[in-house]
Amino acid sequence: MKGTRSAEAGSALIEFAGSLILLAVMFSGIFEIGYSFYTYGELVSAVRAGARYAALQPRGTSADPIVAKAVRNLVVYGDPAPADRSKPVVPGLTTEHVELINSGDASTVSVRGFALDALFMKVKLDGRPTVTFPVNAGAPQ
Amino acid sequence: MTLLLGLAGLGIDIGRMYVIRAELQSFTDAAALTAALQLNGTDSGLAQARTGAGRLANGPHAMRWDMGTQSITNIATSFSSDKSNWQEQPSKAAGFRFVRVVATEPAPVIFLRIFQPLTSTNVAAASVASSQEGSVRLVQ
Numbered sequence: 001m002k003g004t005r006s007a008e009a010g011s012a013l014i015e016f017a018g019s020l021i022l023l024a025v026m027f028s029g030i031f032e033i034g035y036s037f038y039t040y041g042e043l044v045s046a047v048r049a050g051a052r053y054a055a056l057q058p059r060g061t062s063a064d065p066i067v068a069k070a071v072r073n074l075v076v077y078g079d080p081a082p083a084d085r086s087k088p089v090v091p092g093l094t095t096e097h098v099e100l101i102n103s104g105d106a107s108t109v110s111v112r113g114f115a116l117d118a119l120f121m122k123v124k125l126d127g128r129p130t131v132t133f134p135v136n137a138g139a140p141q
Numbered sequence: 142m143t144l145l146l147g148l149a150g151l152g153i154d155i156g157r158m159y160v161i162r163a164e165l166q167s168f169t170d171a172a173a174l175t176a177a178l179q180l181n182g183t184d185s186g187l188a189q190a191r192t193g194a195g196r197l198a199n200g201p202h203a204m205r206w207d208m209g210t211q212s213i214t215n216i217a218t219s220f221s222s223d224k225s226n227w228q229e230q231p232s233k234a235a236g237f238r239f240v241r242v243v244a245t246e247p248a249p250v251i252f253l254r255i256f257q258p259l260t261s262t263n264v265a266a267a268s269v270a271s272s273q274e275g276s277v278r279l280v281q
Contacts, residue, residue: 026145030152031152033152033153033156037153037156037157037159037208038156040160040208041160044160044164045167048163048167101202108202110202125209129164129167129209130202130204131168133170136277
């Protein structure tokens with residue numbers, strides 16, 4: 001049951017095209033999920049740094065709003081006082097997405113209302129990652 | 142196909158484990174500090190340190206694992222006076238100024254199952270904090 005030479009070549013081409021599409025879909029899926037894990041890991045360490053920084057600052061002074069601003073900048077740009085046009089650690093993250101809650105004995109930093117952009121899908125991050133550090137003003141970093 | 146699954150395993154399973162470890166490490170750092178802040182050389186301070194370590198895993202601002210979806214439940218707290226000999230339940234509180242918090246959670250394994258018959262593998266993070274003359278700091 002052999003077809004002609006040209007028909008064989010044609011079906012091989014179609015098979016190749018089909019498997020190429022399948023491979024491309026699988027590779028981009030792997031990339032997408034892997035990338036969102038990577039980005040989430042970056043967010044965890046940024047939020048941790050922000051919470052630690054907040055917990056080390058003295059409380060209840062007129063400097064509190066300045067500290068809050070520094071915490072947001074630290075989470076988003078990796079620097080409490082970033083230079084102009086600094087790039088955020090994660091694309092699309094702004095200081096609006098960073099929530100700081102100072103309770104009596106702890107500082108909590110969370111990501112609020114941020115959609116992590118992973119190529120084809122968006123991962124909604126509302127309240128995660130969140131990190132709380134106990135207040136320990138003046139201690140070494 | 143094995144190659145593809147291996148790549149997926151590397152990108153997804155291992156990537157997920159790294160995220161989980163980062164989450165657990167943030168938690169143990171904060172928990173060890175919370176516990177160390179309670180140490181004051183008395184038995185009640187020791188008891189408060191033990192509950193303090195788990196406090197951050199509960200409540201409305203609980204720290205979680207697996208991309209912030211699971212509660213941290215497996216938390217081990219131990220105390221030491223010299224950072225080498227660790228006890229979970231010291232008989233006397235005096236002199237115990239180091240606290241170690243270890244969090245262990247089972248990271249799910251999806252693609253790497255083709256190499257190892259595992260459905261999950263434990264990922265752990267540990268932190269040690271010290272309390273000395275009213276100053277509390279992370280040691281490691």
